[in-house]
Amino acid sequence: MTxxxxxxxxxxxxxxxxxxxxxxxxxxxxxxxxxxWAVPNIVLGSMVIVPVWLVVFLFRPPRG
Structure with missing residues (x-):
């Protein structure tokens, strides 16, 4: 388009x-x-977010 x-x-x-x-x-x-500049910040953020998400995902009650 451009x-x-x-x-x-x-x-x-x-x-x-x-x-x-x-x-x-x-x-x-x-x-x-x-x-x-951005890549180390993205990696650092994912090192915090992914484990937190995994813990929340694993300890969530089952559906259904």
Missing amino acids: GVVLAKLNLSADQILNELGLTPEQVMDWLTRGVV
Whole structure:
């Protein structure tokens, strides 16, 4: 969908990045830094949430 809209407006990703004063390398660097920051936080959160969910699931009364 985005590609169709950009084609209709006669825009390219390079043009948009140039208007914003960015390079593709800067965008990839920001994405990489974002992933490097997010992954440890996601893993830490899952190390807390998954065991709590498992305990609640195991001690829940049976249905029916």
